[in-house]
Amino acid sequence: MHDLAHSIEFQMSLLLFVALAGYLLSSRIGQPAVVGQILVGLAIGPSVLGWVTYTEFVSSIAHLGAVILLFVVGLEFKLKDIASLKYLVIGLLGVIVPWIGGYFLALAYDFEHHRAVIIGVALTATSIAITADTLREMGKLSSPVAKAIIGAAVIDDVLALAALSIANEMATGTVSVLSSGLILLKAILFLGIGALLGKYLLSRLVTRIDESAMAIKYPDMVFIFAMMVAFFYGMSAEIIGLSAIVGAFVAGVSLEGVGLKNSKSFKEGAEYLRIIFASVFFVSLGVLADVRAMTWELMGFVLVITLVAIVTKLVGCGLPAKALGMNWRDSTVLGFGMVPRGEVAMIVALIALNQGVIDQPAYVALVLMALLTTIITPLVLRNLLLK
Amino acid sequence: MHDLAHSIEFQMSLLLFVALAGYLLSSRIGQPAVVGQILVGLAIGPSVLGWVTYTEFVSSIAHLGAVILLFVVGLEFKLKDIASLKYLVIGLLGVIVPWIGGYFLALAYDFEHHRAVIIGVALTATSIAITADTLREMGKLSSPVAKAIIGAAVIDDVLALAALSIANEMATGTVSVLSSGLILLKAILFLGIGALLGKYLLSRLVTRIDESAMAIKYPDMVFIFAMMVAFFYGMSAEIIGLSAIVGAFVAGVSLEGVGLKNSKSFKEGAEYLRIIFASVFFVSLGVLADVRAMTWELMGFVLVITLVAIVTKLVGCGLPAKALGMNWRDSTVLGFGMVPRGEVAMIVALIALNQGVIDQPAYVALVLMALLTTIITPLVLRNLLLK
Numbered sequence: 001m002h003d004l005a006h007s008i009e010f011q012m013s014l015l016l017f018v019a020l021a022g023y024l025l026s027s028r029i030g031q032p033a034v035v036g037q038i039l040v041g042l043a044i045g046p047s048v049l050g051w052v053t054y055t056e057f058v059s060s061i062a063h064l065g066a067v068i069l070l071f072v073v074g075l076e077f078k079l080k081d082i083a084s085l086k087y088l089v090i091g092l093l094g095v096i097v098p099w100i101g102g103y104f105l106a107l108a109y110d111f112e113h114h115r116a117v118i119i120g121v122a123l124t125a126t127s128i129a130i131t132a133d134t135l136r137e138m139g140k141l142s143s144p145v146a147k148a149i150i151g152a153a154v155i156d157d158v159l160a161l162a163a164l165s166i167a168n169e170m171a172t173g174t175v176s177v178l179s180s181g182l183i184l185l186k187a188i189l190f191l192g193i194g195a196l197l198g199k200y201l202l203s204r205l206v207t208r209i210d211e212s213a214m215a216i217k218y219p220d221m222v223f224i225f226a227m228m229v230a231f232f233y234g235m236s237a238e239i240i241g242l243s244a245i246v247g248a249f250v251a252g253v254s255l256e257g258v259g260l261k262n263s264k265s266f267k268e269g270a271e272y273l274r275i276i277f278a279s280v281f282f283v284s285l286g287v288l289a290d291v292r293a294m295t296w297e298l299m300g301f302v303l304v305i306t307l308v309a310i311v312t313k314l315v316g317c318g319l320p321a322k323a324l325g326m327n328w329r330d331s332t333v334l335g336f337g338m339v340p341r342g343e344v345a346m347i348v349a350l351i352a353l354n355q356g357v358i359d360q361p362a363y364v365a366l367v368l369m370a371l372l373t374t375i376i377t378p379l380v381l382r383n384l385l386l387k
Numbered sequence: 388m389h390d391l392a393h394s395i396e397f398q399m400s401l402l403l404f405v406a407l408a409g410y411l412l413s414s415r416i417g418q419p420a421v422v423g424q425i426l427v428g429l430a431i432g433p434s435v436l437g438w439v440t441y442t443e444f445v446s447s448i449a450h451l452g453a454v455i456l457l458f459v460v461g462l463e464f465k466l467k468d469i470a471s472l473k474y475l476v477i478g479l480l481g482v483i484v485p486w487i488g489g490y491f492l493a494l495a496y497d498f499e500h501h502r503a504v505i506i507g508v509a510l511t512a513t514s515i516a517i518t519a520d521t522l523r524e525m526g527k528l529s530s531p532v533a534k535a536i537i538g539a540a541v542i543d544d545v546l547a548l549a550a551l552s553i554a555n556e557m558a559t560g561t562v563s564v565l566s567s568g569l570i571l572l573k574a575i576l577f578l579g580i581g582a583l584l585g586k587y588l589l590s591r592l593v594t595r596i597d598e599s600a601m602a603i604k605y606p607d608m609v610f611i612f613a614m615m616v617a618f619f620y621g622m623s624a625e626i627i628g629l630s631a632i633v634g635a636f637v638a639g640v641s642l643e644g645v646g647l648k649n650s651k652s653f654k655e656g657a658e659y660l661r662i663i664f665a666s667v668f669f670v671s672l673g674v675l676a677d678v679r680a681m682t683w684e685l686m687g688f689v690l691v692i693t694l695v696a697i698v699t700k701l702v703g704c705g706l707p708a709k710a711l712g713m714n715w716r717d718s719t720v721l722g723f724g725m726v727p728r729g730e731v732a733m734i735v736a737l738i739a740l741n742q743g744v745i746d747q748p749a750y751v752a753l754v755l756m757a758l759l760t761t762i763i764t765p766l767v768l769r770n771l772l773l774k
Contacts, residue, residue, distance in 0.1 A: 008450050009622035009631050016615035023605050033605060060444050063395050218410050218420060220662040227663055228403035235396035244396050264662070272656040273663065275607040276614055 011057055018044055018052070019279035032134045032378040034282050038371070041286020052287050058280070063244075065274075065281030066129055070245040071230040072274045073132040074252015075267055076141050077150065079195055084151060090320050091155030094338050095163060097316030098123035101308045109301060114170055115362070118352045121167045122366045123309050125160030126153040127342025127374065129245070133278065134378040135337075138385055145330045149337035152317060154249060156338065158187045161242045164348055168355075186240045191250060194233060198254020202229055206258050206266075215262040226255055226266035227273075243344065288346060289371050294364065302365050306372045313338040333384050340377040345370035398444055405431055405439070406666035419521045419765040421669050425758070428673020439674050445667070450631075452661075452668030453516055457632040458617040459661045460519040461639015462654055463528050464537060466582055471538060477707050478542030481725050482550060484703030485510035488695045496688060498749070501557055505739045508554045509753045510696050512547030514729025514761065515540040516632070520665065521765040522724075525772060532717045536724035539704060541636060543725065545574045548629045551735055555742075573627045578637060581620060585641020589616055593645050593653075602649040613642055613653035614660075630731065675733060676758050681751065689752050693759045700725040720771050727764040732757035 018040050026036030044051040052058065102120035111119060128150060135146045162183045209215055210222050230251040237247025255266070318335025322328065349366035352358045358366075405427050413423030431438040439445065489507035498506060515537060522533045549570045596602055597609050617638045624634025642653070705722025709715065736753035739745045745753075 007622060007625060007631075008447055009454065009618045009625060009634075012451070013615050013618035013622055016611050016618065019611055020608060020615065023601070023608050023611075027601050027604065033607075056443060057447050060395055060447060064399070067396065214410070214414050217414065220420075220666075221407060221410050223659065223662050224403050224406055224410075224666060228400050228407065231396045231400035231403065235394060235400055238394060238396060244394075247396075264659070268655075269659040269662065272610065272651070272659040275610050275651070275656065276660065279607075279611060 006055065006057075008057060011052070011055065012061075014044075014052060015058065015061070015280045015283055016276070018283050022279075022283065032137050032382060033279075034130055034133050034137075035375055035378050037279060037282035038286040038375060041283035042289060042291070042371075043286070044283075045287035045290065047289065047291040054284065054287050058284055058287065061277060062281040062284035065277035065279070065284075066245050067230060067234050067248040068270060068273045069129050069133065069278040069281065070249040071227075071252040072270050072278075073128070073136070073141070073150065074249040074254075075256050075270065076136075077147070077253050078256060079199060079253055086324050087148060087151035087155055089324065090148070090152040090317050090334070091159060093320050094126065094152060094156045094313060094317040095124045095159040098309065098312035099163060101312035102305070105305060105308050111362070115358055117170050118164075118167045118348070118357050119305075119362065119366065121160065121163045122345045122348045122352070122369075123305075123312065123341065124156070124163050125341065125344035125348065126156045126313070126338045127340045127344050127370075128153040128157060128249070129278075129281070130340040130342050130374050130377055131337045131381070133282075134381050138382065140385060145326070145333050145337075148321065148326070148330075149334050152334070153338060154191075154246065156317075157246050157344065158191065158242060159184070160344065160348075161246070162187050164351070165241055168351075183241065187242055190237060190240050190242060190247075194236070194247070194250040195254055198229070198233075198251060203255055203258045206255065206260075210260045210263045219263045222260060222263035223266040223269040226270065229255065230270075243347075285342060285346075285371070285374065289367050291364070291368065294368075295361070298361050298365055302368045302372070305365060306369045309341060309369055309373050310336075310339050310376070329384065333381065336377060336380050336384065339380075340374045341370040342374045345373075393442065393444075395444060398439070398442065399448075401431075401439060402445065402448070402667045402670055403663070405670050409666070409670065419524050419769060420666075421517055421520050421524075422762055422765050424666060424669035425673040425762060428670035429676060429678070429758075430673070431670075432674035432677065434676065434678040441671065441674050445671055445674065448664060449668040449671035452664035452666070452671075453632050454617060454621050454635040455657060455660045456516050456520065456665040456668065457636040458614075458639040459657050459665075460515070460523065460528075460537065461636040461641075462643050462657065463523075464534070464640050465643060466586060466640055470582075473711050474535060474538035474542055476711065477535070477539040477704050477721070478546060480707050481513065481539060481543045481700060481704040482511045482546040485696065485699035486550060488699035489692070492692060492695050501554075502745055502749070504557055505551075505554045505735070505744050506692075506749065506753065508547065508550045509732045509735040509739070509756075510692075510699065510728065511543070511550050512728065512731035512735065513540040513543050513700070513725045514727045514731050514757075515544060515636070516665075516668070517727040517729050517761050517764055518724045518768070520669075521768050525769065527772060532713070532720050532724075535708065535713070535717075536721050539721070540725060541578075541633065543704075544633050544731065545578065545629060546571075547731065547735075548633070549574050551738070552628050555738075570628065574629055577624060577627050577629060577634075581623070581634070581637040582641055585616070585620075585638060590642055590645045593642065593647075597647045597650045606650045609647060609650035610653040610656040613657065616642065617657075630734075672729060672733075672758070672761065676754050678751070678755065681755075682748070685748050685752055689755045689759070692752060693756045696728060696756055696760050697723075697726050697763070716771065720768065723764060723767050723771065726767075727761045728757040729761045 022037030022040040026033045099120040102123035106116035106119040165183045233247035233251035234244035314335035317338045318331045321334045322331040353363040409424030409427045486507040489510035493503035493506040552570045620634035620638035621631035701722035704725045705718045708721045709718040740750040
């Protein structure tokens with residue numbers, strides 16, 4: 001018999017057990033399920049109890065969870081809700097302001113220029129997953145401010161990943177206005193072409209399959225097709241250097257509103273997949289953060305960078321939103337909705353660590369910043385939205 | 388960017404694409420989806436096109452698929468439908484006859500005694516997954532003969548895994564009647580305790596969660612709980628040396644018939660998970676079989692052992708069924724329903740290969756026997772059932 005701790009059944013049952021414990025904790029402290037799941041994940045991870053390590057399998061399942069979650073979120077959005085100049089302005093400033101803020105903070109802490117650039121990048125990308133899930137759980141996904149948050153966060157993610165590519169080129173000293181522009185152009189083209197292709201080709205293909213004689217015999221086909229599109233878009237986004245979850249989101253948006261006659265509902269199916277896999281994803285965010293590398297000196301930096309992360313999004317996204325006609329409450333909700341850095345910042349930090357651009361303490365600081373902004377956001381959002 | 392071929396999105400979208408191609412092929416040749424999926428899996432695997440290799444990730448997802456599939460199948464079965472002396476007799480003879488048949492065939496092909504024992508074991512275990520899925524797709528899961536097949540196949544699987552443990556002890560020369568009896572006892576206790584615990588404790592816990600105030604707030608909890616039970620039972624089965632899928636099946640049987648008021652249906656949820664993950668599982672069975680190691684000499688052995696695999700199940704299960712009062716058609720359906728060896732035989736062969744008990748050609752022969760019996764069964768069953 002193979003090693004129990006690496007048995008898939010052991011890991012799945014433990015992760016789901018932990019997810020349930022997260023629900024209990026969340027219910028006890030009156031907060032969204034996400035918060036409880038990350039906290040319980042932290043408790044069972046290597047930092048504290050050490051019951052679960054971030055194995056290849058946990059990583060794969062969490063990865064599936066993030067993709068499925070964003071696909072489900074995308075299914076709630078109409079294309080025209082996102083394509084807006086307003087969101088472009090908010091998303092753009094939501095990248096530039098945290099980038100500059102993080103850069104100067106890092107310089108103040110004696111980091112060299114090119115290290116400061118990448119620390120700034122880690123502050124740029126919003127983790128749509130956390131905010132979207134909080135909004136989903138509160139039934140607020142269809143409110144105008146939710147649409148603005150998601151719209152801006154998608155643009156913001158695309159720009160942040162472009163910023164990562166630019167920062168990488170800076171580190172190797174080959175950056176130019178031309179190459180930066182090229183990265184941005186690829187990103188915008190992907191969004192545009194992906195959405196149009198989905199809307200006018202893939203959606204029609206779904207209808208075509210559903211109305212064929214095969215769908216009556218095999219009602220499962222459309223669901224498999226829809227999930228294939230989600231992963232294919234995720235893969236395509238990765239190929240051109242974006243995050244897979246951005247691709248999955250675009251896939252969801254593309255397939256939104258397709259009606260079915262004979263087949264099982266892919267919307268319902270994706271929702272069930274989300275229940276299991278997004279739970280594992282949120283638990284894994286807690287497991288991933290190993291806080292044992294913590295020192296007292298580092299703590300100060302963590303708190304300051306977290307504060308900068310929050311303030312720069314409030315300023316970079318909230319103020320433009322107000323200037324573009326939103327009221328103060330909605331602008332604050334939007335600003336805070338953009339605060340969580342979650343897995344995106346963790347991934348940026350990991351890439352920088354692997355490339356030797358930042359060292360272990362800076363890495364831990366960025367991971368903790370991501371975690372803190374992730375835990376704070378649902379708490380604040382919930383209170384703001386319940387007012 | 389990491390290697391595309393190992394990207395999770397790439398593998399998932401390709402596997403789902405292949406699953407869809409399997410549907411198209413099945414529809415074209417008028418056979419169940421499983422057959423098409425295995426054949427297309429074979430085509431894209433290392434044997435032919437080499438598009439997909441059996442990576443750790445594919446293996447994990449396929450493993451999840453097998454567990455989820457048997458859980459879904461279990462949800463269709465009442466406990467009292469399976470606990471039958473009749474099925475015990477059929478299951479027992481369905482293990483003994485193929486074991487003896489395989490043993491003597493291997494001796495005739497000049498295999499040594501302890502190698503022949505394990506080759507015999509590879510012929511014992513029925514892959515319930517294939518037959519159950521064929522029956523499920525044809526809407527015949529609730530027919531009496533289907534119940535008999537599944538009931539006998541579960542017992543047969545338990546006994547086959549006990550046989551594997553006994554054969555392993557034979558190879559190391561420490562087997563005794565006492566230790567063989569102990570393995571069997573553990574298996575029977577697991578089935579009994581697992582089913583009773585599920586029926587009288589876990590089912591009530593599900594009802595309790597569903598009726599609590601938390602279920603209204605978090606309707607996802609019951610589904611997560613049910614899947615946790617499925618994986619936990621799978622893990623428990625593995626710990627005592629049975630196959631995880633037997634555990635998942637018992638979990639399904641235990642939770643059968645639990646009604647819900649406030650929560651999302653775990654039965655529906657598990658069914659949606661099955662659509663995606665069982666497809667990947669069936670495709671992976673094709674990918675796993677690398678037929679490049681094939682020689683002309685081996686071909687003869689493969690054909691003979693496949694024939695023995697078929698005949699011994701027809702005789703070992705079909706004849707007792709007839710003797711116990713079934714008509715000829717149902718007895719034949721039952722006998723053929725027990726023919727597919729699928730993943731169970733492949734796992735036995737893999738374990739034997741890793742322990743050095745059999746060599747590469749014998750391994751390939753067993754894998755091909757498993758594949759052939761797996762492909763033949765749905766074809767024959769379908770024709771028998773359509774009569």
